[in-house]
Amino acid sequence: MATTVRRAVLTLPAAATGPENPLPALRPLDETHVIDDGDRAGLPRDMARQLGHTPLATVLPVRTLDGYGRERTPTDLEAIVIENDHLRVTVLPGLGGRIHSLVHKPAGRGLVYANPVLQPADFALNGAWFSGGIEWNIGATGHTTLSCAPVHAARVPAPDGGEMVRLWEWERLRDLPFQVDLWLPDDSAFLHVGVRIRNPHEQPAPVYWWSNIAVPEGERTRVVAPADEAWHFGYERTLTRVPVPETGGTDRTYPLRSAYPADYFYEVPEGARRWIASLDEHGHGLVQTSTDLLRGRKLFLWGSGPGGRRWQDWLTEPGTGGYAEIQAGLARTQLEHIPLEPGGEFSWLESYGPLAADPAIVHGNDWAAARAETEQRLADVLPRADVDAAYAAWRARADTEPGESLATGSGWGALEVRRGRYKLPGTPFADSTLGEQQAPWLELLEQGTLPGPSEAAPPGPTLVSWHWRDMLETAPAEPLTEYHLGVAQWHADDRAQAVRSWERGLATASSRWPLLRCLAVAAQESGQRERAADHYTEAFDGLCAERGDGEAWTAATAALGRETIEALLTAGRAEAARAVWAGLPPEIRARGRFRLLEARLLIAEGRTGDAKALFDAGFEVADLREGAEVLEEMWHRLTDEPLPDLYNYRMRPRA
Known part of the structure; x- marks a missing residue:
């Protein structure tokens, strides 16, 4: 069959992402992927320089998404399906343009992990994120703020005369427009993905990009990449160079052989072909390759320990199988940003498709042989020269204006184009999107x-x-x-x-409360606990006096109420914190985040038995941050009993 592009509806059990938090995100990023300045001394010079290149302090101007829960209901999601005889690609334009599934039709096998549910969790830079599929991460270290946001999508003429799907948006952390073109040639078993990031400004811009691919994992799943060394990043926040495949007596290329979650950024030699593959016990799986600009390759694994398994269940459904992530990025590690000159662009082409290699070699003890076998099988089905030729053909069409619209993103790009009078052929940000x-x-x-x-x-x-x-x-x-x-x-x-x-x-x-809240944050950040508590108290009282109906008011009440209680407890004012707690609507107090806050309040009041009873009754904190250990820490303040699996989200060994 010739390649077709059609609209579709994908129905999944989903928890709604909820409204935006209307309080501006003034506080520093709560990002786990950072290292101490002193640890940079032993790193390669270019890596150390890029690690320190224009880091973000906040996610402004983006708002956080923290109003989701754990209750899932069948939900219809707008989808775009791209299909030929070999592959069926399902794209979710309303959720960052995520590829939800990539099915190899002759084998009837999914090449990526397609999450059977949509469960937001606090992994994105601005909060809500969900696992599975192929995600386009742009902006800054971490999961993109567009994870749960709509992007523009349209049909565009493909280089082979057919159609491709263009996704595009304005990335607001760095103020950069980007596009992702999904091109599936008629008789191809490989999906080509053309990516372009442009800097229309008069000053350099720091750029971050990682394509994040969730792949099914099993006991005999092995990740193969063209490297003998990797940069290991664990949640102890250290970056160390380690050999591949074996470190500490364990072959880390098998995701389930590690106990704790970790990143392995592969040191792909200069001049080597860029690729990474995840292959099962039969030597079958997914391979991703690209033109040379996309330098980095990475394995993220959850590991086999109870914390990693708990996170897997948290992000999907227990019993539905786990996943690992293979990734490809502009830099060697995700802690780096690369400067893009004024008026310049970064563009490259990625290719995704099925691979079959000899399982005896892939899973043998000779790592060099496993790499060579995988790379040869890739060369057989998609030579390196063919990827370069596909890039050249795609790049000639990158400026082609889109045809039929398939989805609409935000109006922020239209506003920036209006302000800057930018000319961005191929990615129109129409005035009609202004809202x-x-x-x-x-x-x-x-x-x-x-x-x-x-x-x-x-x-x-x-x-x-x-x-x-x-x-x-x-x-x-x-x-x-x-x-x-x-x-x-x-x-x-x-x-x-x-x-x-x-x-x-x-x-x-x-209306004084928005200004008072900002002043409260400023006082808190400068160490003025009493002043912060005073401002917060006045702000919360003012909000309650003005509060109307609607989700924006509910979101503001929950966010400001939480911050106020935390500030009062920090200042040692448990009685005042209890008064704010009592002023919250019951439906807010019932949320898991507020049950945890109530336990903290009970401890401050000397009622540790009641706090322990809360934990014994069980609750879930829907917006628990990646890497957070607060549940475990509070449990051990209350009891010497073993930590229940329900509260075990540990992502690093204990000190």
Whole structure:
């Protein structure tokens, strides 16, 4: 059959991602993939330089997603299916353009791990993320803020005369447009993926990209890559060079032979072909290869320990099989960012398809032979020259304007194109996508004034790049303008000026709680616990006085209530914290995150028995952060009993 592209609906048991948290994300990133500055001394010079290249302090201007739960209901998801005689590719444009499944039709086998449920968890830079399939990670170290966000999608003429699917969006952490073109030639068993990131600005931009592929894992699943060494990153936050395949007496290329989760970034030799494969006991599985710009290759494994197994069950359904991740990125490790010059672009082509190799060699004791066998089988089905030729053919079509729209992303790209007058052939950001969140910023751009709210509501999102900060500084100094200006200044690390802007706005504001909350964070970050507690208390009381109906108000109440209780407990004010707790709606207090907060409150009140009873009754913290050990730590404060599996999310050995 000729390749077809069609719309479809994929129905999965899904937990809703919930509304955005309306409180601006002023605090530092809670990202586990960092190392101490002192540990950089022994690293290669280019790696050390890229590790320190323009790290993010916050996820501004993006809002966090933390309002999801664990209750799943059958949900219809918008999908795009690309299919020929060899492969069927199912894409979710409403969820970051994730490839949900990649099926090799002749064998009737899924080449990637297709999660049977959609369960958000706190793994993305801005919170909600879900596991499975192939994910396009752009922005900064970690899972993209677009994990649970819509992207634009459309049909585009393919180089072979057929059709391909273009996905594109404006990545807001770095203010960069990007595109992902999915091209499945008529008689090909390989899906080609053309990627382009452009920098339309007048200054260099730090770029991060990793294509993240979830693959089924079994006892005899082996990950093979063209390397004899790797950079090992464990959740002890150290980066060390180790031999491949065996480290510490264990062959780490078999994901289930390790006890704890870990990253292995393979040191692919200069000039070697870029590829990585995951092969089962029969030597069958998925191979990913690319043009040379996409340098890095990585294995992430959950391991066989109870913490890793608990995370697997948490992200999917118990008994549905586990997964590992094989990845491909621009740098050697995910801790690095690469500068992209003004007006420049990074572009490359990836190819994904089935591979069959001799299992006796793949699983033999000779690592060099296993690598050579895998690479030869890849060369047989997809020579390196063919990938280069496919890239050249695709790149000639990268500027082609899209045809029929298949999905619509956000309006932020349209706003930035309007502001910067950018010309971005191939990725149109149409004015028709501008919406309610962009409306006040469009008025600031065109009229020089940020409009006040038409009704009582939590403030909308803030734009923080220097262009918008300059416009806010010259706009009339209304309280809402001062609020947004302070957020932009905070993002620019001009904290003293941010505090002054919030204080100016507070003097005349009719709705004081958003400004007070910002001042509370500023006080907390500077170590002023009592001042922070005072500001938080006044902010929460003000919110309760104004609070209306709707999910934005519920999200604001939950977020500010949590922060206020935590600040009061930090200041030693358990009685005041209990009063805030009592002021929360019952449906918020019933959430797992607030059950954990209640246990902390009970401990502060000296009621450890009641706190232990909460744990004994059982609860789940839906937004438990990747790498968090708070459940285990609190359990051991309450009892000497062994930690129940329900609360074991440990991702590193105990010290």
